[in-house]
Amino acid sequence: MRSSGRRARGIGPVVSQTTTAMRVPLLRRVTPALFALAVGACQGSHSTPGAMAAQPLPASGLAAGGEIAAAAKAKADSARYPYTAADVHFMSGMIGHHAQAIVMSGWAPSHGASPSVQTLAARIINAQQDEIVTMQRWLRDRHQPVPETTTTGMRMVMDGMEHDMLMPGMLTEAQMKELDAARGRDFDRLFLTFMIQHHNGAVSMVKDLFGTYGAAQDETVFKFASDVNVDQTTEIARMERMLAMILLERHGP
Secondary structure: OHHHHHHHHHHHHHHHHHHHHHHHHHHHHHHHHHHHHHHHHHHHHHOOHHHHHOOOOOHHHHHHHHHHHHHHHHHHHHHHOOOOHHHHHHHHHHHHHHHHHHHHHHOOOOOOOOHHHHHHHHHHHHHHHHHHHHHHHHHHHOOOOOOOOOOOOEEEEEOOEEEEEOOOOOOOHHHHHHHHHOOHHHHHHHHHHHHHHHHHHHHHHHHHHHOOOOOOOOHHHHHHHHHHHHHHHHHHHHHHHHHHHHHHHHOOO
């Protein structure tokens, strides 16, 4: 028992020395690191708010960050608002549709149109020019072909050959020539007659779009198509009243 007690007492100093020996190198390693952290904290606490602003990101870094953010937003928008082939067809076809209406309206001042018809024509030009820009941007942002702003409709490829296809309501070449040859009251009558036809075609395009499964889920397409439906339906009613007045005057005593 005594010898056992001596061994127990002998173990104590050995363990203490070993532990001390292990702690010393550990403290030597830890202390410099803690000291460095403390110095950094002190320096940070005494820095001024402008110190951080004095180190702007390089221009290349800002540009890269902006491109990444824009790409991320476009990806998120595409995930939330997917577009379909019907959306692309609608936006592409409506560019030529609007372009023809602008040409028709542009003839009003030079063809002796009445003040009321000229006011209507100017309103059509202002609205549809802006909408063409919106449609072109929408197609370009989605890497889709952007058709030319011609009055002959949308160019289609059928059986390996290109054809100009008139969208619903668009005037034929003969109708455009007839309108261009008219002057004064005859121009008013033809303009209103043909523009009612033209607007009805645009409204039918919107109905076809909304009737296509999965179409018009994209926010821009939905808003634009809805605006076309409301605006042109309203203008149809206004033009029908104007045309009725002209016809009454024409057949009056």
